[in-house]
Structures are given as C-alpha cells and as structure tokens.
Amino acid sequence: MIKVMLYEDNPQLREGLTMLIDGSDGFTVLAAYKNCDNVADEVEAWKPDVVLMDIDMPGTNGIEGLKRVRAVNSDVKILMLTVFDDNKNVFDAIRNGANGYILKKTAPAKLLEYIQEAASGGAPMTASIATQVLKMFSQINASQNENYNLSDREKQVLQLLVDGFSYKMIASEMFISIDTVRSHIKKIYEKLHVNSKSEAVAKAFKDKLL
C-alpha cells in the first residue's frame, strides 16, 4: 500500500485527486492540505511514501515546500505537479531534490503509474518535462572541446598554473628550471591565444581543458 500526501490549493482538484488515488487499489491518501505552511511538520507526522506537491500555491509555494521537507527528510519521494513546463521551476525543483515533475493534465491512469514509479525509486516525468531537462543539460555542456593540441608536459604546467603555483614552484614541482617553465608557458599562451596567466587559467576552466 503506497501512502500518499497531497498539497494542492484548488479544492476541486484536491478532492478529485484524493478520490482518484484513495479509490485505487494499492494506494491510500493519508492527508490533503491546501498549502505548505506547515509542510515539514505534517510530513514528519504522517510519514508518507510519496508527496504530491502543487507548485503554484498561494503563501508558501511548492518549491519552498520542497525545500522545507528536504531540510528534514531526504527519503520521502516528492512529485511536483504543475500546469506549465516552464524552465525555471523545473530547474529549481530538480536542484532541490524533487523526485519527479509531472503536468496536471496527465491522465489519471498515468498519474497512478507515476506515483507507483516514484515510490519504487524511479524519477517519473512527463515527456515534455524531460525535454526541458535535456535541453538544460545540453546547454550546460554546450561548451565545446577545441583541442588546442597541448602536449602532456604543457597540460601539466597548465594544471599547476590553475592550482595557483608560481613559476618557481612549478619548476621545483616538476624538477626543471624556471626558464623551462617559461618556455612551456609561452608555448601554452600561443596555443590558447592568450597572453597572461589568468587568461590561461580562465580558458582552462571555460573550455574544460583539464
């Protein structure tokens, strides 16, 4: 029996969902609230398996509610429920440890399926939400790997520069003379098209060279 809690401000929807879920085999609704003002205490008291959390609620919204629950409990599964698949909320929800993110227009049968999946450790999400997530992901990793053809030795030097070593320190770290360090660094600058240490360091991070 999967124990569910519900946070949804709209009375019709709250009742409808309660009836749907509570009336289905294998599911029970422990409680349903119209806002998240005391969500942390309530979740601790009822100890549900899954919490369905509307995002757009007056007062404490769903994202804030999510944070409060996660502050005291990282086990309970939390499914975010929303009308729109807008970018910012999806992002915030994911970042704060939501287990899934589904649209309100989801068909009842699907919804039960999603709750089931969440309870068993999966991360259900509507396909349109998943699209958002993938898009964000590829944005994050869009930065491209130009190669720059750094030699092994040059990569070592660059790594040490990034770690904040001075020429002198690099020399003693690598058992070479400081003048050799200079040559390597000059070469690195040419290859990266920069002309200062900090630009090289910045580029190393931006282009994920190391």
Added chain:
Amino acid sequence: MIKVMLYEDNPQLREGLTMLIDGSDGFTVLAAYKNCDNVADEVEAWKPDVVLMDIDMPGTNGIEGLKRVRAVNSDVKILMLTVFDDNKNVFDAIRNGANGYILKKTAPAKLLEYIQEAASGGAPMTASIATQVLKMFSQINASQNENYNLSDREKQVLQLLVDGFSYKMIASEMFISIDTVRSHIKKIYEKLHVNSKSEAVAKAFKDKLL
C-alpha cells in the same frame, strides 16, 4: 504514419522490433540495419521521423552513430536503446542530442508510446534513466555557495580579472585610479584567502562566484 528506422545488431531483436513496430497502426519501419557504419547517409536517404538506436553495437557504436547523424541532421528524433542505465552512456547520449533514452526491457506497448512521444517532440525516458539524469543534474549544481561577502565593486573587479583585464585596463574601464584597483584586489584576496590573480580567477570559477 510515423516513419521509423532501426539500428540493432542482434538479429532476433531487430526482427522482433521491426515486426512489432511495423505491425502497429500508425507506425512503419522504413529500414533496419545491424550497424551504424553508414548511418548518416542512410538517415539522409530514408528521412525517418524517429531512429531507434542501440548503444552497444560492434563497430560504430550508438553514441558515435548519434554524433554522425547529428552532424548532418538536427531534426530527426533519436531514441537511444540500451540494456543498462549506466551513467556514462546516458550522459554522452544527452550531451550529443539524443531525444530519449529507454531500456530494452521496456514493454512493447510502452515502447510504441515512447516512439509516439518522441515523434511529437517529447523526450521519453524510462523512470530509471530519469533518475540518473536528475542525479547528474544535482551533482553538477551541488557546488556550495560560500559567500565570501564580496562587495558589488569587488565583484566587478573580480569579473574583469576573470575576463583577462590588467590592473591598468580595469582602472580605465571602471574610471578609477590604478591604486584603487590595487586596494580592491588586495581586499578580494583577503576575502577569498588567495594571494595571486590566477588563484582568484580559479576560485571564481570553482565556486561559481560570478
């Protein structure tokens, strides 16, 4: 009618999938290949709506195949198909523009549903895959924000340092004297606990200060 292409090295599975998909209303299989060696040409020739691509194939694997298709066509929907929900492949697939990622053990009815969703612009994925994705996401954004209490002016200066400006350039950019730039930077170093420009730049990236 959704036009599907198939890349799968296992003959049984290839035949099975072909029959399943081709035999279902609203779907047709244009072609099925056992490897991706000429995937780019083949996809260009058949112009499918959706490509089902196995990841583990001898010769050109699915990820490589994905890349090749994406090099010439960014519209066709590509669903990756695999036995394991292992981290690295999921990551690579997403990064290279896969539209969805599903497990081979997915039930036939589900599979058709997923193809349908992909064709209409969604990003279907098995719940276990979605879990992986969310996990990666929160890892990426796990980096903690120590604040360091940089003032607005100090943040500006740090930003310019990161962008490769010299003290002189910063001074003229901010309409202040070079000595003021020095004071700001000394203060920044104290707050970040570093003592060189490149360390500050590195820290700015690592801690996502800007």
Added chain:
DNA sequence: CCGCCAATCACATAAACATGTGCTCTTCCA
C-alpha cells in the same frame, strides 16, 4: 640521413603584480 619538434636550459629587460602604509570621504547604524 636529415629535418622537425618537444623538452630542456640560459640571459636579459620591461611591464605587471603583490604588499605595506597612510590618508580622505561618505554612508550606515548602533
């Protein structure tokens, strides 16, 4: 076998940086 290139070292010079000390203003708030 010769040339190319990475890696090593040397010397020299000018510019940029790091650090210290000390001085005004203004704003904010206890």
Added chain:
DNA sequence: TGGAAGAGCACATGTTTATGTGATTGGCGG
C-alpha cells in the same frame, strides 16, 4: 554621534610575469 566599512587615492619596494633571442638534446618519420 561616533565608529565601522566601502570606496577612493598616493607612494614605495620587491617579486613575478611576459617576451625575445638563442642553444642543446633526443626521438620520430619521410
């Protein structure tokens, strides 16, 4: 109302970087 903190400026000194020119060695491929 007085002190803390941010912002601005000045001068001084020593260190580190950036850049140039040039040389030696060993490996690899045509």
